[in-house]
Amino acid sequence: MTEAPEAKPIDETPKFEWAIVEIFGHRRHAGRTIEEERFGAKMLRIDVPVKGNPEQFGWQTFYYGGASIFSFVLTDEQSVMTVNKPYEPPSRQYLEDRTASRKDFEYPDDNEYED
Template identity: 60%
Template sequence: MEAAAETVTPLDEGFEWAIVEIFGHRKHAGRSREEERFGAKMLRIDVPTIAVNQAEGKPAEVGGIESWTTHWYGGASLFSYTLTDEATVMRINRPYVSASRYIAPPDRYDGDAAEDVSILDDVDDEPRF
């Protein structure tokens, strides 16, 4: 089954931002509204898919909305319906971006070998317990 992708801007035509739990097992955050489908009132929730921009050698950055995935549920399947704001919906749907690897800069070496050896002279040869 292919997800419905839309170009409608958020909150057009009666949409509101919400977090919805279905039977207490599935959780969606997106824009929602009540619609009549198949002769019954249903909840429509559009969940955003957020893009991740990752360039070679740079940390990944979370981008804008790539597409919307639409789900319909009957009223009897709702466990929880919580109104929220757009920022919360985007934070909940933000994809996991793994931490980038930090590469330490090279040690500073100014070319004076005598100074480097004097640092080593201060180190005790005896082990410390």
């Protein structure tokens, strides 16, 4: 008798790819992408990290048909998070508190400068 081949467990986790996608050349999304079947057609699903921090703000999901994709560039996770991070203005430089340093300053004796 022959034994039936051992069934391999099916991996149910989706295989996402990190990418930057341009739609019709007018919209650009950076996120994790996967091909899904929706409404009887294959579509691109792209999950965009909100404010570049998905742990805190979550993901925003977009679906696009294949004909609407203008460009598809594979990238890494760090690049995707950087692209989606909101603009932060350059920090301002502040002078340190001068009142604290005056207390520690030792004034010279008046007698040192007498002739």
